[in-house]
Amino acid sequence: MAKPANKLVIITEKVLLKKIAKIIDECGAKGYTVMETGGKGSRNVRSSGQPHVAETDSNVKFEILTESREMAEDIADKVALKYFNDYAGIAYICSAEVLYGHSFCGPEGC
Amino acid sequence: MDFLSFFVKDFIAQLQSPTLAFLIGGMIIAALGSELVIPESICTIIVFMLLTKIGLTGGIAIRNSNLADMVLPALFAVVTGIAVVFIARYTLANLPKVKTVDAIATGGLFGAVSGSTMAAGLTVLEEQGISYEAWAGALYPFMDIPALVTAIVVANIYLNKKKLKESARSAMQESLTKQPVAAGNYPSTRQEYLSQQKDPADNRVKIWPIIEESLRGPALSAMLLGLALGIFTQPESVYKSFYDPAFRGLLSILMLVMGMEAWSRVGELRKVAQWYVVYSVVAPFVHGLIAFGLGMIAHYTMNFSMGGVVILAVIASSSSDISGPPTLRAGIPSANPSAYIGASTAIGTPVAIGLCIPFFIGLAQAIGGL
Numbered sequence: 001m002a003k004p005a006n007k008l009v010i011i012t013e014k015v016l017l018k019k020i021a022k023i024i025d026e027c028g029a030k031g032y033t034v035m036e037t038g039g040k041g042s043r044n045v046r047s048s049g050q051p052h053v054a055e056t057d058s059n060v061k062f063e064i065l066t067e068s069r070e071m072a073e074d075i076a077d078k079v080a081l082k083y084f085n086d087y088a089g090i091a092y093i094c095s096a097e098v099l100y101g102h103s104f105c106g107p108e109g110c
Numbered sequence: 111m112d113f114l115s116f117f118v119k120d121f122i123a124q125l126q127s128p129t130l131a132f133l134i135g136g137m138i139i140a141a142l143g144s145e146l147v148i149p150e151s152i153c154t155i156i157v158f159m160l161l162t163k164i165g166l167t168g169g170i171a172i173r174n175s176n177l178a179d180m181v182l183p184a185l186f187a188v189v190t191g192i193a194v195v196f197i198a199r200y201t202l203a204n205l206p207k208v209k210t211v212d213a214i215a216t217g218g219l220f221g222a223v224s225g226s227t228m229a230a231g232l233t234v235l236e237e238q239g240i241s242y243e244a245w246a247g248a249l250y251p252f253m254d255i256p257a258l259v260t261a262i263v264v265a266n267i268y269l270n271k272k273k274l275k276e277s278a279r280s281a282m283q284e285s286l287t288k289q290p291v292a293a294g295n296y297p298s299t300r301q302e303y304l305s306q307q308k309d310p311a312d313n314r315v316k317i318w319p320i321i322e323e324s325l326r327g328p329a330l331s332a333m334l335l336g337l338a339l340g341i342f343t344q345p346e347s348v349y350k351s352f353y354d355p356a357f358r359g360l361l362s363i364l365m366l367v368m369g370m371e372a373w374s375r376v377g378e379l380r381k382v383a384q385w386y387v388v389y390s391v392v393a394p395f396v397h398g399l400i401a402f403g404l405g406m407i408a409h410y411t412m413n414f415s416m417g418g419v420v421i422l423a424v425i426a427s428s429s430s431d432i433s434g435p436p437t438l439r440a441g442i443p444s445a446n447p448s449a450y451i452g453a454s455t456a457i458g459t460p461v462a463i464g465l466c467i468p469f470f471i472g473l474a475q476a477i478g479g480l
Contacts, residue, residue: 015439086443 136369169340
């Protein structure tokens with residue numbers, strides 16, 4: 001069996017990595033996954049292969065699975081309110097079904 | 111006339127020096143659309159090596175020298191770093207189409223120091239056989255941190271004042287219109303939620319976290335580590351066999367990457383405002399001359415070497431490219447990074463390396479008869 005969950009995805013600037021991780025923890029999520037990404041958005045092409053020495057152009061993508069939609073929205077609201085006026089960022093939510101994962105289903109799977 | 115001929119001679123020599131040659135080479139291949147990629151992790155390790163080497167050199171030198179000699183140059187470095195921010199606040203910020211916050215952030219970045227420009231300056235001095243105090247590299251943090259702290263504090267004071275004015279104005283308008291405000295409604299859309307949460311909180315700037323962040327930055331922590339190792343341990347063997355020989359080769363790779371980055375940023379800068387171009391060409395010279403003048407005072411009073419004066423001028427004309435941008439991005443979020451990073455990497459750094467280094471060496475030679 002699969003257990004329904006909400007997948008919140010936040011794509012934003014790498015300089016915010018630690019600060020957003022802190023918000024996610026404070027909101028009570030059990031974990032998250034971070035990836036380095038790049039692409040094009042309202043602030044033009046970011047971190048997709050141009051040479052650079054500083055990390056201000058790098059992007060990260062957070063994926064957070066939560067059981068309740070409220071928690072996911074809470075995280076997104078806090079992040080957006082605090083950072084999205086001044087930093088590049090987007091947040092969206094998808095529904096997911098968790099098949100395996102200790103924090104969600106226990107050791108035997110869902 | 112003497113000065114001019116010195117300068118022209120130095121300038122031509124600089125064009126042929128590996129430092130500038132690789133920088134220009136990087137710009138050219140980027141302009142031609144080259145697919146060359148230098149992995150990011152290599153740049154990280156190069157920055158670490160260059161600054162560790164500079165730190166080690168300084169540390170070993172400090173061990174055998176009188177620390178009191180450093181006080182006046184360090185003080186002048188602090189003064190220059192702070193002055194640069196205020197220059198930007200009262201010149202660049204008043205130009206048309208330039209936002210004040212962006213100007214302050216640009217000033218902060220130009221006041222902060224570029225490790226790679228300083229490395230290039232030290233290399234040129236060595237190539238020309240000009241002696242300088244080996245601890246001169248240790249002046250870096252004395253200019254870097256005050257500039258960043260001043261920029262962030264000045265910008266936040268400005269933003270808070272602006273916010274207070276705006277909220278006073280909107281409060282007045284509200285009392286004039288006297289519209290009934292629906293209270294206690296749970297927001298139905300995210301937009302409503304966001305507008306409800308926006309409180310005019312007074313965000314006071316704390317200075318210590320900024321200092322902490324700049325000290326933890328990759329460039330400064332590498333240099334401070336090198337400095338500490340040089341002072342308290344005996345790293346001479348690894349210094350001679352590894353850090354010193356590899357220095358110039360690695361610097362050339364970093365210059366290539368910086369040239370490529372400079373080119374890719376020019377377009378971005380063009381979108382912001384043309385005045386940034388003027389500022390980033392003129393400012394390195396002005397900042398360098400201020401530091402040069404102050405350095406001359408130290409030269410006459412404390413016997414600070416002319417080579418040291420040149421280094422002080424070069425670090426003043428440089429603008430931070432590695433650790434400065436993330437600090438400013440976090441400290442002044444509302445400033446447009448395209449403006450300040452573009453001004454610094456696209457124009458400020460090439461001008462500092464290609465024009466300011468030979469200019470100040472020429473000036474020192476003309477005045478001090480090196």
